[in-house]
Amino acid sequence: MSDTIRSYRHRRGRMGATTTAVLGRLGDRIVAVDGSPLDPTTLFSRAAPLVVEVGSGMGEATAAMAAADPGRNLLAVDVHLQGLGRLLRRIEEQGLTNVRVAEGDAVVLLRDMLPPDSVDEVRVFFPDPWPKSRHAKRRLVQQGFLDVVATRLRAGGMLHVATDWTPYAEQVAALVRRHPSYVVVQEGPRPASRPVTRFEQQGLDVGRASWDLLSRRV
């Protein structure tokens, strides 16, 4: 993992009036990914198992999974402010109290801000596939990322990766299987616990199949 190769490209999209308004109203609730230590119990005003969703996009899976799992805290991180605004809207509309959002690089959040052994589950749903081989080095889930996640997950914690890009799936499966900190517990089609994400739906519409890998930190 390099500090100079980015797994994302900054996007500028048109932001709807409602999302702009929500960001004006609730934007100060967004955690800045600035490298300073973060205490999850303070952030959520309660001690509960912590789930981190990396690259939450527009936040539909985030909100649905948080609503179905009120006993755990869910911290969603993305570099895309518009998507975080959409997620804040969902949180407000659904009255969710167990979700927080962070803006910035998930690697910095995990590596520099969260305490070791503090995370119950890390989710990476449809990371940018970077399909061109000359861009493959920009894929988020690489050896270095798995190393960082292994230090933040508690023993017995889960890493859940989903992708619909077969070369990426093969890369992740190979890396996880030979990583001493993980044991694969499930591999295959989408588990019922994970809703179809927005990005996934776009792939399904053009015939791409999804693949999920759940691994336990030993």
Ligand SMILES: C[S@@+](CC[C@H](N)C(=O)[O-])C[C@H]1O[C@@H](n2cnc3c(N)ncnc32)[C@H](O)[C@@H]1O
């Ligand atoms: C292809 S989208 C998928 C979004 C969503 N999970 C879904 O399935 O609809 C990947 C997301 O990951 C975010 N992302 C990429 N690299 C990231 C990083 N290093 N830290 C935080 N977010 C990142 C992008 O901004 C984008 O929103």
